[in-house]
Amino acid sequence: MINRNMQLLFDGLTDAFLIVAATGEVSYANPMALKALPITIGEHLTVEWLQSQISAIQRGYLKPPLTFEIELLEKIESNNQFKVVVLSSPAGNDFMVVLRNINDESIYRNVVNNLAEIVHLELVEPMNHFLVSVKESLAKFDKLGIPGLGLHESIARMSEEGNSLAVLLEQVATFATVFSSTPLVDDSRILVPALISDVVFATKTLLVGGRITISLSGINDSLPVIYGNRRLLVQALSGYMHYLAERLDGDAKFLISAQTKGNFISLSIANYDGVIPASTLEDMLPMLGGKHPGNFDHLGLSLPIIKRVIELNGGAVNIEERGGVFVKINIELPVGAPSCETQETAMAQALRYAEDFNTLTQRQANSPSQ
C-alpha cells in the first residue's frame, strides 16, 4: 500500500506513474497514468507492451531499470511519444513505471536535423547542379563566339546570383548541423556580464581592425541571472554586430546595454553612429518581425532561427529603426530558471524518497528523542 504522503506527491506530477504488483494488479496509478493508459486501479494490467516487459523482468530476461520509448495511441490524441522507465520497487516485488511525454523534445531535435538534411538535399545539391549547367552554357557561348544580344551578361549575372544563394544555403545547412547536437531550449545558468564578455570576444576581428567600437552600459553583477543557451545568444548578438558592421557606411559605434524590466532582462545593441543603408534595414525588418516588406537574400536565415530559439526560451526579439539611420536590436529574456525542469526533478526526487522512506521511518521510530 502506498504511503499517503507519497500518493499526494505522485498525484501532483505531470509524469504518468503507476505501481504494478507482482500479481499483475495495478495497485496505484496517478491521474496522468489513468489519462495515458487504459488501466483501472485494483484490476489486472492489460496493457500488452508493458505486461510483456514486466513479464520479461520477472523471468530474468531483462534487468531493471528498463528504459525505452513508445508511441501511445490508445487514449491520447496528440503529444503521444513517451519515454518509459520500469523499476523494481525497493520494497516487495512490485514494479514502478514512469512515463514521460517527450514529444516536444523529439520535435525540436528532429526539426533541426531535418532542416540540415532538407536544405542540403533539396536546395544545395540542385543549386550546385544548376550552377554547373550555367557554367557549361557560358562555355558553349564563348566557344561559339556569339557576341551581343546581352545573353552572355544575363547568364553571367544569373550565375553570380546563384553562386551567392548556394553559399547562403550552405551556411544555413552548416548552422543547422552545428546546432543539431545542442538543445535549442537550454537551461544553462548565464551571468549577463560573462555573456557580454563572450559577445565582445566574438567580435574581436572587427575590434582589432578598428571597424567597430563598443561601449557598455548597465552591465554589472547585480543583474538577475538568466537561463538559456549561452552559445546561441553569443551567436545572435555577435552575429548581428558582424552583419551590421559589414553594411554600415562608415565605422560602427555600438552600445550594449542591459536592464531589468520586471521579470525580464532587456539586452540591447544600439548603433549610434554610421548610417545604415535603407536597403539593409528593409532586409532586416521582415526577418525580425518588422512591418516592412523586403527580400531575404542578403540576410541569411540565422536570425530567424535565433529569434525562434529565444521565443522558445520565453523571450522576444525586436528591432527599432529611426528614420533609417539608427537601428537597435532588443532581446528580452525571462529572468530566473524555466519551470519546465521541475516535474522531471520532482519525479526523480519522489522515487529517491520512495527507496529510503521505510528506513527513515524505522530510524525515526527507534530514535524518538533525536
Next chain:
Amino acid sequence: MDAPFRLRVLVVDDQPELRKLVRLTLESSRIQVLEADTGISSLDAVRQLKPRIVLMDVMMPGSMDGLQACKMIKDDLRLSDTKVIIMTARGQQVDIKEAKAAGADYYLRKPFSPLELLDTVNRLGQVQ
C-alpha cells in the same frame, strides 16, 4: 504535549512537492520547517525568522535564483550563523564551484535521499 522544535530550517523551492517532502522528513525529527518559494521571499524570511539552516534550490523563476539569494545571505554579517545548503539537480563541477563561490556550506544533489538530508541538517545544525 509534543516536544519543542530543536532546530529551525527554511526550505526554499518553487516546487511545493519538494517542500512537502522536506517537511515530512524533518518535522518528525523535531525540526521546524518554514517555507519560501522564491529567492526574494527567502531573504525576507531569513532576516525575520532567523532559521539556523536554509535549504536553497538553485533554479527558481523570478529575479533572484538560489545562488544569488545564497550570496546575499552570506554577505549579510547579521546572518553569519546561518548555514546554507544548496539543493540542485545540476551536479557538474562548474555548478559545485558556483555554489562554493556563493558561500554555500553544503551541496545536495537532487534527487537526494531523505537520510542524507536529515544527516546533513543534523550535522550543520549543531551549535558550534
